[in-house]
Amino acid sequence: MNSMTKSLSITIIDDDQSVRESLLDLLEVFGYSVRIFASAYEFLESSAIPETNCLLLDISMPGMGGVDLNLELKRREIEIPVVFMTGHAQDAVINEAKKAGTCLFKPFASKELRSAIELAVNP
Structure with missing residues (x-):
């Protein structure tokens, strides 16, 4: 585990x-520092x-989904690397997610997740 891994703070947002x-x-x-939230709104109010340092965002959540949250952060001029997650294959939404970051399909392997995070924070 490298020293950069220990310093990363990952936020998970999934319903x-x-x-x-x-x-x-x-x-x-x-070795990551981790926070969890049940909704995009909960995260925005936190x-x-x-x-x-990196967001793990579920694409499909009630209210504001991951893609919409990412757009809201950009609107607020907040740049955070994103790894999207989905259990549903919705082509249009997945294509939007892939434009903004990596998209993992649930269930995914731990190695795949770790690689996606490292790639997001070190493009």
Whole structure:
């Protein structure tokens, strides 16, 4: 584990509690500092934005999905590397996500997740 991994703060935003908890456990094993949120709105109202080095965003969530959250952050001139996650193959939404970052399809391997995060923060 390199020193950069330890300094990264990853924020997970997913409406599925089991996904949030399993990713939290996995990313902490990798040595990342991790925060979790159940919705995009919860994240936007938090103090975690300036401390986030990479976002793991579920594409499909009630209310504001991952792509919309990413657009809102850009509108606010907040640049955070993003890794999108989805369990649903919606071509139009996935294409939008891929324009803004990496898109992983659930379920994905831990190695694939780690590579996507490293690529997002070190393009």
